[in-house]
Amino acid sequence: MVYTFRGGIHPGPHSDPGFKAATNTKPIEVMPAPEQVILPVSMHIGAPAKPIVAKGDIVDMGQMIAEAGGFVSAPVHATVSGKVIAVEPRLHPNGSKVMSIVIENDGEDRLHESVHPYDFASMTNDERINLIWTAGMVGHGGATFPTHVKIKGAIGTVDTVIVNAAECEPYITSDHRLLLERPEEVVGGLKMLCDIIGAKQGIIGIELNKENAFAKLEELIKDDDRLKLYPLKCKYPQGAEKQLINACTGREVPSGKLPADAGCAVFNVDTTGAIYRRFTTGMPVVRRVVTVSGSAVADPKNLEARIGTPIVKLIDACGGLKEAPNKLLMGGPMMGNAQFSLDIPVMKGTNAFLCFSGEEDKRVEDPKCIRCGKCIAACPMHLLPMYMNVYGKLGDLDECVKVGMMDCIECGSCAYVCPARIPLVAQFRLSKGQITAKRMAAKAAAEAKAKAEAAAAEAKK
Amino acid sequence: MYDLSKVVVTSSPHIKAADDTRSLMLDVCIALLPALAVSVLTFGARSLVLTVATVIACVLAEWLYCKVCHLPSSIGDLSAVVTGMLLAFNVPVSAPVWMPVIGGVFAIIIAKMLFGGIGKNFMNPALAGRAFMMASWSGLMTLWTRVGADLPFFGSVTVTDAISTATPLATLKTGALPDATIVEMLLGQTGGCLGETSALALLIGGAYLLYRKVITINIPAAYILTVAVITFAFPMGGGDLAYRFQWMLSQVLSGGLMLGAIFMATDYVTSPVTSDGQWIFGVGCGLLTVFIRYFGGLPEGVSYSILIMNTLVWTIDKYNRPRMFGYPEKSKKKKEAQ
Numbered sequence: 001m002v003y004t005f006r007g008g009i010h011p012g013p014h015s016d017p018g019f020k021a022a023t024n025t026k027p028i029e030v031m032p033a034p035e036q037v038i039l040p041v042s043m044h045i046g047a048p049a050k051p052i053v054a055k056g057d058i059v060d061m062g063q064m065i066a067e068a069g070g071f072v073s074a075p076v077h078a079t080v081s082g083k084v085i086a087v088e089p090r091l092h093p094n095g096s097k098v099m100s101i102v103i104e105n106d107g108e109d110r111l112h113e114s115v116h117p118y119d120f121a122s123m124t125n126d127e128r129i130n131l132i133w134t135a136g137m138v139g140h141g142g143a144t145f146p147t148h149v150k151i152k153g154a155i156g157t158v159d160t161v162i163v164n165a166a167e168c169e170p171y172i173t174s175d176h177r178l179l180l181e182r183p184e185e186v187v188g189g190l191k192m193l194c195d196i197i198g199a200k201q202g203i204i205g206i207e208l209n210k211e212n213a214f215a216k217l218e219e220l221i222k223d224d225d226r227l228k229l230y231p232l233k234c235k236y237p238q239g240a241e242k243q244l245i246n247a248c249t250g251r252e253v254p255s256g257k258l259p260a261d262a263g264c265a266v267f268n269v270d271t272t273g274a275i276y277r278r279f280t281t282g283m284p285v286v287r288r289v290v291t292v293s294g295s296a297v298a299d300p301k302n303l304e305a306r307i308g309t310p311i312v313k314l315i316d317a318c319g320g321l322k323e324a325p326n327k328l329l330m331g332g333p334m335m336g337n338a339q340f341s342l343d344i345p346v347m348k349g350t351n352a353f354l355c356f357s358g359e360e361d362k363r364v365e366d367p368k369c370i371r372c373g374k375c376i377a378a379c380p381m382h383l384l385p386m387y388m389n390v391y392g393k394l395g396d397l398d399e400c401v402k403v404g405m406m407d408c409i410e411c412g413s414c415a416y417v418c419p420a421r422i423p424l425v426a427q428f429r430l431s432k433g434q435i436t437a438k439r440m441a442a443k444a445a446a447e448a449k450a451k452a453e454a455a456a457a458e459a460k461k
Numbered sequence: 462m463y464d465l466s467k468v469v470v471t472s473s474p475h476i477k478a479a480d481d482t483r484s485l486m487l488d489v490c491i492a493l494l495p496a497l498a499v500s501v502l503t504f505g506a507r508s509l510v511l512t513v514a515t516v517i518a519c520v521l522a523e524w525l526y527c528k529v530c531h532l533p534s535s536i537g538d539l540s541a542v543v544t545g546m547l548l549a550f551n552v553p554v555s556a557p558v559w560m561p562v563i564g565g566v567f568a569i570i571i572a573k574m575l576f577g578g579i580g581k582n583f584m585n586p587a588l589a590g591r592a593f594m595m596a597s598w599s600g601l602m603t604l605w606t607r608v609g610a611d612l613p614f615f616g617s618v619t620v621t622d623a624i625s626t627a628t629p630l631a632t633l634k635t636g637a638l639p640d641a642t643i644v645e646m647l648l649g650q651t652g653g654c655l656g657e658t659s660a661l662a663l664l665i666g667g668a669y670l671l672y673r674k675v676i677t678i679n680i681p682a683a684y685i686l687t688v689a690v691i692t693f694a695f696p697m698g699g700g701d702l703a704y705r706f707q708w709m710l711s712q713v714l715s716g717g718l719m720l721g722a723i724f725m726a727t728d729y730v731t732s733p734v735t736s737d738g739q740w741i742f743g744v745g746c747g748l749l750t751v752f753i754r755y756f757g758g759l760p761e762g763v764s765y766s767i768l769i770m771n772t773l774v775w776t777i778d779k780y781n782r783p784r785m786f787g788y789p790e791k792s793k794k795k796k797e798a799q
Contacts, residue, residue, distance in 0.1 A: 412474030
């Protein structure tokens with residue numbers, strides 16, 4: 001039985017589905033730690049972390065250098081041992097300058113005293129969650145939502161934990177290699193998650209293009225009745241949270257609600273592995289696997305790098321660029337962010353860095369919709385992208401909402417298939433922003449009116 | 462250091478599928494070739510002359526319009542070529558060359574470009590052109606040629622040359638089965654418009670379009686099945702099962718039904734985009750076609766029924782939106798409302 005959802009697309013040619021052939025057979029290569037690491041205090045969704053070290057401090061590997069800035073926040077740890085040489089705004093992959101802690105590596109990789117194995121079995125749930133929080137754990141798939149918040153919200157409401165091993169984004173193979181080379185970490189982490197959350201079942205949802213990892217995973221899960229391996233059809237966006245839950249359980253996350261409302265919690269492969277490592281070795285999030293690929297890269301690879309390593313070092317490790325690139329992407333080609341510099345650091349959610357030199361994005365001047373309806377067939381949320389674009393352009397925001405604007409997950413399937421090459425997702429982001437702004441303005445107006453009325457009533461008295 | 466001078470920053474996604482408007486239109490042209498080949502074999506090279514002349518007229522008209530209006534030329538998308546081929550397929554082989562040429566200019570300028578060009582027209586340009594010619598030169602539009610008649614390449618064709626013949630549809634209109642056999646209708650060995658006679662060649666083209674995922678099966682299936690079911694249930698002159706069957710097959714295989722259902726009703730711009738909407742559209746076309754064939758003043762109803770349904774496309778789309786992911790079923794919603 002192979003599971004899937006309705007809609008979606010099949011990127012890549014028949015000879016190389018998902019453009020993964022360049023790296024899916026290449027073992028993870030551990031990069032030497034760089035001379036300097038740049039650690040932004042915002043590598044997650046939520047409040048930025050607060051630096052707790054100053055310029056000149058000597059830090060150890062695994063030492064917390066910035067503490068969580070709130071409940072929905074994650075701390076940052078030193079990923080090398082050495083000296084803090086700057087605490088200042090540096091270029092961040094979001095395009096702006098963000099407060100960052102720069103550490104000069106002394107090459108010793110001296111471990112911090114907090115890095116030691118923990119006894120998972122003897123700990124209380126609160127202690128376990130706290131240990132995950134203090135490890136700076138976030139969703140490593142790119143969304144970077146703090147893991148402890150997800151776990152807390154899941155206890156008592158969630159019966160199914162799913163490890164997202166779909167890796168549907170084209171080009172990316174970092175999770176594939178982890179599942180092949182370190183499956184015990186992923187399965188171990190999943191067991192821990194099931195224990196903490198009290199889930200009835202733990203599912204590994206994995207696309208068929210990773211079939212060579214099935215045997216080992218099945219071997220590892222067979223002694224635990226809760227764990228199951230669900231083969232998924234190779235289709236983008238199979239790994240989108242809502243589509244993955246739908247494929248594995250048949251449930252639909254209601255519009256505007258969270259996966260927990262469908263009784264599910266979804267965790268990334270690398271995050272699951274990091275949770276396992278946190279308990280068995282005590283190491284917080286200090287490294288991750290990054291796929292470096294794309295038509296401009298000389299020798300595409302899967303690299304394990306310290307968080308904070310400048311991207312340019314990864315490019316160097318892949319033999320450099322064989323052509324001048326025209327697109328630099330952090331993340332996959334469907335949902336990743338375009339970059340203009342190679343001086344940005346590897347972050348917790350950096351699963352890939354791609355450099356394109358060809359005509360991959362096929363932009364055109366003045367695209368014209370021919371109403372072919374391919375976007376509608378491709379939409380995994382069953383929306384009407386074609387009409388969303390029409391009403392979005394017209395500025396008819398009410399009609400936009402009716403055809404599904406706010407339910408759009410920006411997966412890019414519609415824009416990928418569009419034969420007219422209309423930048424649909426760009427329009428949707430714009431319209432969503434307008435709708436949100438309108439709603440906030442309406443809310444503020446209503447509050448101001450209520451206040452004024454209350455004041456008037458007060459005055460009458 | 463690396464050369465980053467060419468780097469651009471855009472919104473995701475950063476890769477696109479290979480198919481574009483041009484390749485889709487090219488696929489439609491390819492799918493029309495079997496029918497054109499059958500036409501040339503059946504009616505002679507005049508078919509080819511008419512088709513090429515109409516295509517050139519359509520492309521030139523669009524190019525000139527863009528030039529005059531200072532717009533970037535849009536002929537590269539090949540949609541004018543498709544319009545030209547379809548329009549030529551809709552005239553009798555005996556037609557003088559100037560007629561589809563004028564029809565083509567009308568189709569492109571009036572029915573398409575004045576509404577804003579590709580994607581903005583609300584009527585299928587080729588069908589609008591055909592309706593225009595039908596209204597202007599109805600005699601020339603219904604001068605049918607006998608199979609194998611020796612027609613000149615270019616010059617005008619007189620009634621005696623054309624050796625006018627009754628089409629299967631005209632016979633059906635009188636309530637009798639046509640002389641042509643089912644096999645003759647499949648292979649296009651009957652009187653009729655240039656490209657509409659061979660149901661088999663058109664079906665092969667349709668299969669190609671389905672294989673290439675240019676069209677979905679919804680509209681052709683809904684259209685053809687509707688015509689088949691109604692003509693089977695209500696045959697003119699009524700009779701036993703074998704008669705009904707033959708009546709139904711003659712209705713389905715003759716006239717412009719195959720050409721209309723596979724190539725005209727599936728025109729992207731003028732058909733619904735949701736799958737429910739496409740089925741409704743196809744059924745509507747089928748119903749109207751049979752009504753016009755049975756009760757109308759004309760033997761053929763395909764083009765007018767598609768044109769009528771064209772005008773309803775946005776309405777059909779609006780009331781057949783799919784259930785969005787994460788929303789309750791429509792029937793449930795109604796129950797909850799009650």
